[in-house]
Amino acid sequence: MKIIRKKSWQLNENIITSKELFEKRRSFIKLGAATLVSSGAIMELFANEKLPTQTLNYIKDKNINNLKLNTYEQITSHNNFYEFTTKQSAVKDMAHTLKTENWKVTIDGLVEKPMEVDLDDLIKMFDIEERIYRFRCVEGWSMVVPWNGFTLSSLIKKVKPLSNAKYLRFETLVDKDSFPDQNRGVFATLDYPYVEGLRMDEAMNDLSFLAIGLYGEVMPKQNGAPIRLVVPWKYGFKSIKSIVKISFVEKEPLNTWQIQNPKEYGFYANVNPNVDHPRWSQKKERVLGSFLKQNTLMFNGYEKEVASLYKNMDLTKYF
Ligand code: MTE
Numbered sequence: 552m553k554i555i556r557k558k559s560w561q562l563n564e565n566i567i568t569s570k571e572l573f574e575k576r577r578s579f580i581k582l583g584a585a586t587l588v589s590s591g592a593i594m595e596l597f598a599n600e601k602l603p604t605q606t607l608n609y610i611k612d613k614n615i616n617n618l619k620l621n622t623y624e625q626i627t628s629h630n631n632f633y634e635f636t637t638k639q640s641a642v643k644d645m646a647h648t649l650k651t652e653n654w655k656v657t658i659d660g661l662v663e664k665p666m667e668v669d670l671d672d673l674i675k676m677f678d679i680e681e682r683i684y685r686f687r688c689v690e691g692w693s694m695v696v697p698w699n700g701f702t703l704s705s706l707i708k709k710v711k712p713l714s715n716a717k718y719l720r721f722e723t724l725v726d727k728d729s730f731p732d733q734n735r736g737v738f739a740t741l742d743y744p745y746v747e748g749l750r751m752d753e754a755m756n757d758l759s760f761l762a763i764g765l766y767g768e769v770m771p772k773q774n775g776a777p778i779r780l781v782v783p784w785k786y787g788f789k790s791i792k793s794i795v796k797i798s799f800v801e802k803e804p805l806n807t808w809q810i811q812n813p814k815e816y817g818f819y820a821n822v823n824p825n826v827d828h829p830r831w832s833q834k835k836e837r838v839l840g841s842f843l844k845q846n847t848l849m850f851n852g853y854e855k856e857v858a859s860l861y862k863n864m865d866l867t868k869y870f
Contacts (some may be wrong), residue, residue, distance in 0.1 A: 607764050609679040609699045616852075618683050621694040623766045625839040630773045631688065632792060633740050634723065634730035646772035649729045649793065654777050660799035661716035664709070670777055674763060676709065677701035681767075682760050682781070687822045687851045689786035693836040698781055699764035704755045706797075712751065716799035719754045721747045721780060724795045741807055747780065747791035748804035748818065750860075758783055758856055761794075784853040786820040817870040819861075822851035826867050 630642035654670040679699055687693040707719075723745040727734040733743050753759065760781040763770055770776040775792025782789045788808050808816035815829050824834045824847040835844040850857050861869070 606767050607679055607699050607769065609681050609764075609767065612681040612683045612697065614683050618685065618695045620683065620697055621839050626694055626696055626765060627771045627773055629692070629839055631690075631787065632773060632775070634732050634743070634745065634793075635773075636732065637740055642773045643771075645731065646776075648731065649724075649772045649776060650726065651772065651777040651793075654795075656778065656794060657796045658706075658710050658798075659796070660720075661713040661801065662799050663711035663713065666710065670763075673706075673778075674701075677705050679763070682758075682762075684758075684760070684781060684783035685848075685851050685853075686781070686783060686787055686790070687836055687847060689788055689816070689820065689828065689833075691831065691833070691836050692839060693847075694839045696781075697766055698760060698762040699767060700760050700762035700778075700781070702757060703749075703759040703761055703780070704757065706761065707751075707754060710799075712799050715801050717751055718800050718803055719749050719751065720796075720798045720800050720804035721749075721791045721794050722796040722798075723791055723793045741811060744795075745791060745807045746804060746810075747789055747806045749782065749789075750803070752860055753782070753857075756857060756860065758853060784822055784850040784857045786822055788816070789820050819866075819869045821857075821861065821866065821870075822847060823849060823866055823870075825849070826870055 628643050629639050630646075631639060632642045632646070635642050635645040635648075655667055656670060656673055657665075657667045659665045679701060681697055681699055683695065683697045685693060686696050703719075723743070724730070725733060725744045730743075732739050732741070749759065760783075761778055762775075762781045763778050765771070765774060770779065775790075778794050779792040780790050780794065789806075803818055806816075806818060808820075809818055822833075827833050833847055836847045837844050848854070
């Protein structure tokens with residue numbers, strides 16, 4: 552399939568950060584310091600250097616599991632975002648076309664309080680916190696990311712789901728000017744909009760997170776600006792980017808990758824080293840920036856928090 556590529560001069564996130572400060576931060580991250588200290592400490596250092604005005608205020612994650620963070624550079628330069636391209640290293644240079652101004656989110660379906668809300672107003676409704684999570688892509692790479700945002704459950708409580716609301720269905724923006732792959736008609740890589748879903752109890756789990764930033768800065772476009780889902784015990788494709796709509800529905804939604812290839816991708820997509828992808832093993836993963844592979848953990852290391860959600864389910868069938 553022919554992929555349209557944008558030129559390498561096109562944007563990095565330094566359009567939102569003054570050049571000098573951007574370079575300072577770059578050299579700091581290049582030192583590898585970001586992987587050695589907790590994100591809280593990093594943010595203090597950034598603050599001391601009076602780094603970007605875009606810095607979010609948030610409640611810090613204590614990082615009790617001592618997860619080693621990937622650098623900002625790593626997290627923002629290896630991306631899956633098919634609305635731009637399937638080439639992971641090229642997304643960052645193309646993502647400038649995504650228009651995030653005046654972003655609105657529609658919440659509809661089986662709720663007492665549906666709403667169409669400006670993202671800025673939505674964010675004001677919640678305390679922003681940091682969540683340092685492992686993130687495991689179904690393709691076998693992984694990273695640790697300090698996200699900023701709020702719990703999905705806090706949003707769900709505000710809109711008051713009706714008793715027959717059993718699932719949430721999420722949609723990404725459709726906008727041909729923002730996303731080159733949506734402009735390719737029948738040659739588009741996927742059917743758009745990109746859709747994902749969660750069962751209500753999964754969505755209410757405290758780990759399910761709506762992220763509006765990472766490393767204390769507004770979400771980089773290539774990572775799903777201005778608001779994306781993060782579900783750390785599931786393969787990365789569940790973590791839908793650039794969300795414009797959340798619908799509360801009765802039936803299990805068909806998610807994009809299940810539509811695309813139902814033999815290989817299901818609705819649940821829980822990280823599971825014991826259930827291989829039909830074409831490769833899921834036992835190991837390569838952390839971005841590392842040479843050696845490491846063992847993949849059941850539910851990506853969140854077994855304690857989520858195993859009970861699936862206690863009577865055959866995980867080879869509900870993959
Ligand atoms: N959301 C949309 N709208 N489009 C996509 O192509 N890719 C998914 C997920 N969310 C994708 C998406 C996949 S396959 C992964 S692994 C993660 O985003 C990657 O997130 P990252 O680029 O922040 O690492």
